[in-house]
Amino acid sequence: MRLITFLISLFMAFNLSAAKKKTFVYCSEASPKIFNPQLGTDGATFNASSRTIYNRLVEFKQGSTKVSPGLATKWTVSKDGKEFTFDLRKGVQFHTTENYTPKRTFNADDVLFSFNRMMDKSHPYHLVNGGTYEYFRSMDMGKVISKVEKLDEYKIKFILTRPEAPFLANLAMDFASILSAEYGDHLAAKKQKEKIDMLPVGTGPFVFKKYVKDTLIRYTAHVGYYEGKAKIDNLIFSITTDKSVRTQKLKAGECHFVNEPSVTDIASIRANKKLKVISQPGLNVGYLAMNTEKKPFDNVLVRQAINHALNREAYMKAIYLGNATVAKNPIPPTMWSYQKATKGYDFDPEKAKKLLKKAGLENGFETTIWTLPVSRPYNPSGKKMGEMMQADLAKVGIKVKLVTFKWTEYLKKASAGEHDMLQLGWTGDNGDPDNFLNTLLGCAAVKAGSNYARWCNKKYQFHVERAKVSTDIGFRSKHYKEAQAIFKQQVPWVTIAHSKVFKAMAKGVTGYTQSPFGSDIFYGVDIQ
Amino acid sequence: MFKLIVKRLIASLPTLFGVSLVAFAFIRLVPGDPILAMFGERGVSEEMYLEMQANLGLDKPVIQQYFSFVGKAMTGDFGNSIVSREPVIKEFFARFPATIELGFLGMFLAILIGIPIGIIAAVKRNTPWDYTLMGTSLVGYSMPIFWWALVLIMFFSVNKGWTPVSGRISVMYDINRVTGLLLIDSWFSDEPWLAFKSAVHHLILPAFVLATVPLASIARMTRSSLLEVLGEDYIRTAKSKGLTLKAVVVIHALRNALIPIVTVIGLLLGAVLTGAILTETIFSWPGIGRWLVTAVEARDYPIVQGSILLIACVIIFVNLMVDITYIIVNPTLRDSNT
Numbered sequence: 001m002r003l004i005t006f007l008i009s010l011f012m013a014f015n016l017s018a019a020k021k022k023t024f025v026y027c028s029e030a031s032p033k034i035f036n037p038q039l040g041t042d043g044a045t046f047n048a049s050s051r052t053i054y055n056r057l058v059e060f061k062q063g064s065t066k067v068s069p070g071l072a073t074k075w076t077v078s079k080d081g082k083e084f085t086f087d088l089r090k091g092v093q094f095h096t097t098e099n100y101t102p103k104r105t106f107n108a109d110d111v112l113f114s115f116n117r118m119m120d121k122s123h124p125y126h127l128v129n130g131g132t133y134e135y136f137r138s139m140d141m142g143k144v145i146s147k148v149e150k151l152d153e154y155k156i157k158f159i160l161t162r163p164e165a166p167f168l169a170n171l172a173m174d175f176a177s178i179l180s181a182e183y184g185d186h187l188a189a190k191k192q193k194e195k196i197d198m199l200p201v202g203t204g205p206f207v208f209k210k211y212v213k214d215t216l217i218r219y220t221a222h223v224g225y226y227e228g229k230a231k232i233d234n235l236i237f238s239i240t241t242d243k244s245v246r247t248q249k250l251k252a253g254e255c256h257f258v259n260e261p262s263v264t265d266i267a268s269i270r271a272n273k274k275l276k277v278i279s280q281p282g283l284n285v286g287y288l289a290m291n292t293e294k295k296p297f298d299n300v301l302v303r304q305a306i307n308h309a310l311n312r313e314a315y316m317k318a319i320y321l322g323n324a325t326v327a328k329n330p331i332p333p334t335m336w337s338y339q340k341a342t343k344g345y346d347f348d349p350e351k352a353k354k355l356l357k358k359a360g361l362e363n364g365f366e367t368t369i370w371t372l373p374v375s376r377p378y379n380p381s382g383k384k385m386g387e388m389m390q391a392d393l394a395k396v397g398i399k400v401k402l403v404t405f406k407w408t409e410y411l412k413k414a415s416a417g418e419h420d421m422l423q424l425g426w427t428g429d430n431g432d433p434d435n436f437l438n439t440l441l442g443c444a445a446v447k448a449g450s451n452y453a454r455w456c457n458k459k460y461q462f463h464v465e466r467a468k469v470s471t472d473i474g475f476r477s478k479h480y481k482e483a484q485a486i487f488k489q490q491v492p493w494v495t496i497a498h499s500k501v502f503k504a505m506a507k508g509v510t511g512y513t514q515s516p517f518g519s520d521i522f523y524g525v526d527i528q
Numbered sequence: 529m530f531k532l533i534v535k536r537l538i539a540s541l542p543t544l545f546g547v548s549l550v551a552f553a554f555i556r557l558v559p560g561d562p563i564l565a566m567f568g569e570r571g572v573s574e575e576m577y578l579e580m581q582a583n584l585g586l587d588k589p590v591i592q593q594y595f596s597f598v599g600k601a602m603t604g605d606f607g608n609s610i611v612s613r614e615p616v617i618k619e620f621f622a623r624f625p626a627t628i629e630l631g632f633l634g635m636f637l638a639i640l641i642g643i644p645i646g647i648i649a650a651v652k653r654n655t656p657w658d659y660t661l662m663g664t665s666l667v668g669y670s671m672p673i674f675w676w677a678l679v680l681i682m683f684f685s686v687n688k689g690w691t692p693v694s695g696r697i698s699v700m701y702d703i704n705r706v707t708g709l710l711l712i713d714s715w716f717s718d719e720p721w722l723a724f725k726s727a728v729h730h731l732i733l734p735a736f737v738l739a740t741v742p743l744a745s746i747a748r749m750t751r752s753s754l755l756e757v758l759g760e761d762y763i764r765t766a767k768s769k770g771l772t773l774k775a776v777v778v779i780h781a782l783r784n785a786l787i788p789i790v791t792v793i794g795l796l797l798g799a800v801l802t803g804a805i806l807t808e809t810i811f812s813w814p815g816i817g818r819w820l821v822t823a824v825e826a827r828d829y830p831i832v833q834g835s836i837l838l839i840a841c842v843i844i845f846v847n848l849m850v851d852i853t854y855i856i857v858n859p860t861l862r863d864s865n866t
Binding site: 023025030031033034041129130132134137138194197210212213214215216218236238239240241242244245248249251252254405406407408409411412447448449 | 559561566619700705
């Protein structure tokens with residue numbers, strides 16, 4: 001009997017201590033590819049690595065696109081805009097894990113290690129885990145950075161090949177995360193280099209514990225985190241690929257927070273007393289690109305006519321269920337340099353007909369619209385939108401056939417410019433206008449395949465390029481606003497929508513700030 | 529017996545060869561490729577595309593790629609995943625136990641429920657019992673699994689709270705992998721009994737969903753096979769001798785009716801694997817079905833071709849086991865086969 005009471009009390013004591021630990025469960029949408037953001041391109045990988053395990057020299061201020069100090073406490077830019085010098089934070093601890101105990105704190109060697117791994121083809125870690133560093137290179141960083149120089153233990157200098165204003169914002173991006181050079185040496189000595197990306201060690205708010213494939217990821221709070229320990233003790237990513245199942249799990253109390261709830265589930269989550277939903281306009285744009293290399297879309301009058309012919313307000317209700325706003329410019333309103341003065345193209349079929357007549361197409365013409373084969377926040381249902389567009393255009397005499405392909409085939413054909421009109425969208429990388437205006441509409445992007453309107457306008461290009469080489473925000477804004485005005489006059493796209501991004505969670509979750517980039521950050525989050 | 533096994537193994541080589549060819553060609557016929565899938569709407573420059581292609585060995589002629597795949601596969605090397613960079617074989621066996629556990633329990637449920645239903649329907653032939661059971665099983669047979677699973681989740685998990693929504697075990701239990709089967713591994717955790725209970729709890733709904741289609745086929749097969757046997761002369765003899773209906777059915781009829789049922793069960797193995805793809809996707813079950821779906825989406829060539837070949841090996845192996853069991857059970861088959 002005594003033994004039983006003892007056991008019971010022991011059990012209770014255990015339960016109590018277990019209850020004190022706060023465990024936060026996040027229902028994520030996909031398995032991470034690997035635990036190193038340098039090698040990733042998708043949100044699931046970034047949420048599981050860069051936003052939990054790692055830090056960067058500079059960070060996006062939580063909830064905004066502004067750049068703030070991270071592992072670097074301050075920085076200076078040389079007059080010609082080609083040298084960025086960073087003062088590094090002292091005493092930042094790397095994680096201690098089951099297999100590794102760091103012997104020193106963060107310093108300039110770690111910065112060198114992280115960047116040289118991506119840049120230097122002869123670096124011992126360059127080829128580890130098939131490193132092609134897609135994101136680093138698709139932001140052109142390999143060409144922009146000429147050299148990274150260690151000035152002393154806590155001072156580092158980036159020398160650029162050309163003045164590049166978005167560079168600082170790029171350093172806050174996921175791929176620019178800082179890995180431990182000492183851990184790299186430790187693994188190299190054990191001939192286990194590939195483990196650096198599977199058993200990660202960083203400086204971030206959470207320490208990686210365990211990954212059970214396709215099932216869950218466990219983290220514990222990093223006690224020595226330089227900004228203080230996280231409020232939750234354990235963080236679990238419960239990988240749940242089906243959208244509606246994620247919502248069901250949230251309702252059943254199996255997770256505190258879900259990523260990307262289905263838009264159609266939002267109403268039922270709102271109605272649930274135990275749950276709450278927050279939203280903000282995303283860093284995205286959904287658009288209809290017109291292939292300006294093909295007739296009749298090379299004619300600006302035709303493009304303007306199509307802008308007047310589409311009833312975009314109706315799409316907001318029917319397709320986005322009211323969870324988006326009509327886009328006037330190619331960049332979202334939350335971004336600096338947004339051109340507020342832009343006048344939209346009103347829904348006006350009569351005007352569209354007049355413009356077509358002026359273009360010599362009063363009898364209309366036949367064409368195709370490619371409809372987006374996947375559901376994206378910037379366009380939840382490409383097919384439905386295609387049908388509505390088809391009906392709108394029929395009213396002004398344009399006969400549209402709807403076409404679609406499997407996602408990868410769609411992109412491949414579209415990059416090659418096989419389409420007439422095409423639905424697509426974009427979600428921002430670094431919060432810099434260049435990332436929209438140049439990446440999607442610049443002349444170089446025609447060849448790279450991300451300019452789906454295949455539109456190359458010299459005046460527009462001039463402004464976008466001038467803005468890119470200056471670090472003066474006022475100067476840059478001026479040029480970007482000019483560029484947006486040219487875009488609006490030339491309309492290579494019909495800008496459709498900026499969608500809102502939704503996050504659903506249990507009522508008791510506090511301290512979550514929505515990131516404009518859509519990433520989920522659990523540092524600062526607490527559960528009541 | 530040994531001779532038979534060798535003979536069978538040799539006979540399975542052309543099959544494996546064919547499977548390897550189909551698996552290899554199939555994923556390459558699907559439009560798009562791993563590099564494009566990786567970049568999505570961001571696009572990729574020509575230069576980088578070519579470099580990555582070379583890096584992944586996709587720039588070589590297709591014929592050469594195929595022979596390198598088959599050659600390496602013969603030595604047990606199925607290549608590395610393009611996405612995770614880990615060996616395909618390691619990734620496969622990391623997930624295989626989850627599918628086995630689910631498939632085994634699903635099949636068990638299908639047999640446990642399907643056979644009695646078939647018996648009742650056969651014995652109460654042309655009565656409302658028969659009509660109801662066979663009608664229901666027809667519905668079960670043609671059930672859209674995706675929808676069915678969601679309905680069950682909404683009712684049992686969200687409304688009633690009886691079973692968990694998805695997953696294999698509560699995330700609160702940290703299970704170390706021993707066998708990969710959670711019903712066993714849970715016993716090695718800190719709280720064995722609670723962890724085991726949680727694992728069972730999580731299995732019920734997906735196993736039932738997976739069992740739905742095989743259950744219906746087993747019930748229908750049992751009914752028709754039993755009806756056939758019940759018309760035989762020796763059954764009439766048994767009945768005329770005054771045996772009870774129960775004795776006639778269980779002792780005389782069922783035994784002989786079981787042979788075609790067992791064959792059907794063997795054939796249903798394939799159906800269970802296909803069913804597992806959908807079931808695993810909905811219930812976030814980390815098995816090979818769901819893994820294969822993500823791999824096809826990402827055009828992860830080594831995973832798709834490697835795992836299809838591995839699955840074929842498993843099926844061939846199981847079929848061989850079934851055949852051997854037949855021979856052990858039924859001596860008359862021996863001469864014709866050796």
